[in-house]
Amino acid sequence: MQTHFTTEQLRDPDIASSNRELRTCVHCGFCTATCPTFLLLGDELDSPRGRIYLIKDMLETGRPATEDVVRHVDRCLSCLSCMTTCPSGVNYMHLVDHARAYIEQTYKRPWPERMIRAALGALIPNPSAFRVALAGAQLARPLAGLIPGQGMLSQRLRAMLRLAPASTPSPSPIERPAIHPAIGPRKARVALLAGCAQQVLAPSINEATIRLLTRLGVEVVIAREAGCCGSLNHHMGQHDAAMARARANIEAWNAEIGVGGLDAIIVNASGCGTTIKDYGFMFRAEDAPLREKAERVSSLALDVTEFLTRFGYTPSRPAPDLTVAYHAACSLQHGQKVTADPKTLLKAAGFRVVEPAEGHICCGSAGTYNLLQPAIANQLRDRKLGNLRATRPDLIAAGNIGCITQLGGDTLPVVHTIELLDWMAGGPRPEPLKN
Amino acid sequence: MIPLPAPKQDVLQRRAAIVAGLRDLLPESGLISEPNRLKPYETDGLSAYRMPPMAVALPETTEQVAAVLRFCSRNGVRVVPRGAGTSLSGGALPMEDSVVVGLMRMNRILDIDYADRCATVQAGVTNIGVTNAVSANGFFYAPDPSSQLACMIGGNVNMNSGGAHCLKYGVTANNLLGLKIVTIDGDILDIGGHHLDAAGYDWLGLLTGSEGMLAVVTEVTVRILRAPEGARAMLAAFASNEVAGACVDSIISSGIIPVALEFMDRPAIHACEAFAHAGYPLDAEAMLIIEVEGSTAEQDDLLGRLSAICNRHDPISLKVSQSAEESLAIWKGRKGAFGAIGRISPDYLCMDGTIPTSQLPLVLRRIGEMSAGYGLGVANIFHAGDGNLHPLIMFDANDPASFHKAETFGADILRLCVEVGGCLTGEHGVGVEKRDLMPVQFAPHELAQQRRIKSAFDPDWLLNPSKVFPLVGPAAGPVLSMAAE
Secondary structure (H helix, E strand, O other): OOOOOHHHHHHHOHHHHHHHHHHHHOOHHHHHHOOOOHHHHHHHHHHHHHHHHHHHHHHHHHHOOOOOHHHHHHOOOOOOOHHHHHHOOHHHHHHHHHHHHHHHHHOOOOHHHHHHHHHHHHHHOOOOHHHHHHHHHHHHHHHHHHHHOOOOHHHHHHHHHHOOOOOOOOHHHHHHOOEOOOOOOOOOOEEEEEOOOHHHOHHHHHHHHHHHHHHHOEEEEEEOOOOOOHHHHHHHOOOOHHHHHHHHHHHHHHHHHHHHOOOOHHHEEEHHHHHHHHHHHHOOOHHHHHHHHHHHHHHHEHHHHHHHHHOOOOOOOOOOOOEEEEEOOHHHHHHOHHHHHHHHHHHHHEEEEOOOOOOHHHHHHHOHHHHHHHHHHHHHHHHHHHHHHHOOEEEEEOOHHHHHHHHOOOOOOEEEHHHHHHHOOOOOOOOOHHO | OOEEEEEOOHHHHHHHHHHHHHHHHOOOEEEOOOHHHHHHHHHOOOOOOOOOOOOEOOOOOOOHHHHHHHHHOOOOOOEEEOOOEEEEEEEEOOOOOEEEOOOOOOOOEEEEOOOOOEEEOOOOOEEEHHHHHHHHHHHHHOOOOOOOOOOOOHHHHHHOOOOOHHHOOOOOOHHEEEEEEEEEOOOEEEEEOOOOOOOOHHHHHOOOOOOOOOOEEEHHHHOOEEEEOOOEEEEEEOOOOHHHHHHHHHHHOOOOOOOEEEEEEEHHHHHHHHHHHOOOOOOOOOEEEEEOOOOHHHHHHHHHHHHEEEEEEOOOOOEEEEHHHHHHHHHHHHHHOOOOOHOOOOEEEHHHOEOOOHHHHHHOOOOOHHHHHHHHOEEEEEEEHEEEEOOEEEEEOOOOHHHHHHHHHHHHHHHHHHHOOOOOOOOOOOOOHHHHHHHHHHOOOHHHHHHHHHHHHHOOOOEOOOOOOOOOHOOOOOOOOOOOO
């Protein structure tokens, strides 16, 4: 597509990068077809091509973001389904990331929204603060029905209370910075992203990961000073906070590489994996040592199912006679293009694996999306659960805590893929399957 | 640049009242009128032409479409119908004084009749959406434009879209049984039904391919067909475009009708392979995708005969797809071909001429010569079996001289198509892109007769202005202006 940037504008590395993507786009419109919001709302402005056009206009004119542009960019789930569809190879993720940071810098949101976004950006990435906030939400849960009105603020408060779990598991000691030695001869050494929200909501996922990996002969390091990957802030356009969190991880893992070497950095929350694999791009304008460290981290990052596929996985229990509907998290299938590995592993573990119709369409979780855009998120969840139920499964497996929370609470148990793989290789039966 | 008619000043002056009037006819969020929200609607798949409309209406029912058209007709407002906005000929290009009627919200499957083998869907259902709705029962909808993932059935009717598999099954016109249309006066008409051959004049034939200039299509009844028992694709690689072209001619003249017979040249093969990883022959100058279908015995017999024909043209390689995944990747590459050119060139013009297949070797050679003459790259991707060419002319839209050259080059190709006994458009429609070449194809009295048909449906020429007919007579505005810089 034609663009209209001045030479002066193109000196900004972010504009230069976005210009490259805009020039790659040929405006063919294929992306509209697989965009969840275009499907629901039927408006070009709520499609990738429409958003690209809005972003292009905003960046070209250099004017502050307007409420109209913000509304349509905010409605983007960042599911990246459009990137799987795009024949031209436009990196929409980098474009929309740039737009979000630009919006944050140039647009003043109404105060309730500023408060909510600031609170989410500060609380969720910090496990102890998030735990306290959830305890508060649990107390307030019965009051959800009393919040009046259909305004965005009321909808968002109700969504937050609804999504807060009825009880929070106790913190797991296994997630403290430590080295978990391999059982038997050590065949590999990896770092595990302990994460933020996931360890509060479902510590069993990290427990299963560490159990399974160490049993296979992998030494697992939870690095000191590593924490939230930065995605939450990144997706809300909170650029500095995102970079600070990413930088902490980059330094922590590089320190670990210096101490004992790392064969991989394992991620078991695919939303985080997409961002960590992009650290190299995020730090592209930094000076050499940091830039190279970021690139090293991105090149070592693997989803846990990618690692297991390469490393080898064999079950030790007999096949469990269960049908698993595999829910492909968008960050895994579109963000990281990991599609076959989880299903192949689940089949190898002895499960019957079925896939829902519209597997490429997002469940509506999308990080904080289900808190910030509850109406669209709820429609997508119902659509997804309908398609999953139609496959008549015994349970649902997914590789991302966001999807697990979004799809949970229904009659079907939702379990992380790694918990099922651990169970079949000698670990305990996952909690949701114990009745 | 192709000139566009000047806007009607009186309409622009009444803008606020027109927007308010339209707003009353549509559901909440059904009307867009803010300038920065109109911008993404200023163009379609031919993004070199751009013009933001006065407003965009997003109706949800046929009745709302009728109300909007009645209102526009009474107020002398031009109307541009739009589906998914994937037109490569600028078929959905708005005018400054026009209202875009977007049918994307009308995306429901209304009825599937397996006994009579047809389906009725709203105009905003995607082409693939029709097949998806019936595939679990072993049926499919045959016409398959490359943009079938995104393009909508209403647009397919208006452009009489084809596709790779039309060699065997025919184009949209051959797969259509009924339409619900809204005239510019707001009257709702039902045409055809669940049976072949509609009553009275051949309205379906007239409206199919009418490019949104006669009426707005809101519902479509299409034929659905039993899916074949199986299908297999073969890749045949050749050392030159002309040899591949000669091979196409041999296949067609042998009497075999493969279900698809597609041509890609070297630049196209490389761009598409990078996208689809289909195992295309990267050492070839040209490649044919030949697909056959039916029982395994039928496929084997046809592939054997086709291989023998290919072998007479000294192929570099012949490869038969060994699995469903491989076939899927082969088609993914072909269907994503236009967009994949975005990997090797920032912009392209996609031509769409049709020629007798016996002329393929000559026309391909001449296109190659023109490419060298203009100094612009060309990727050739097309439905070879139908003789429907899609040369993609690569240019840089940030360089106006390059765009001008590309347009002139494109016009030369289309003139060549007419010269060898073919026509200006196979399936993309005339739109704004080929409008001024219509006199190359038609004599003045032939164009005049077509204009009379347009006037019979739309006396004030309000529907899809500035498309198809050169800007003389009723198609012309008071002054000519340029669409874009």
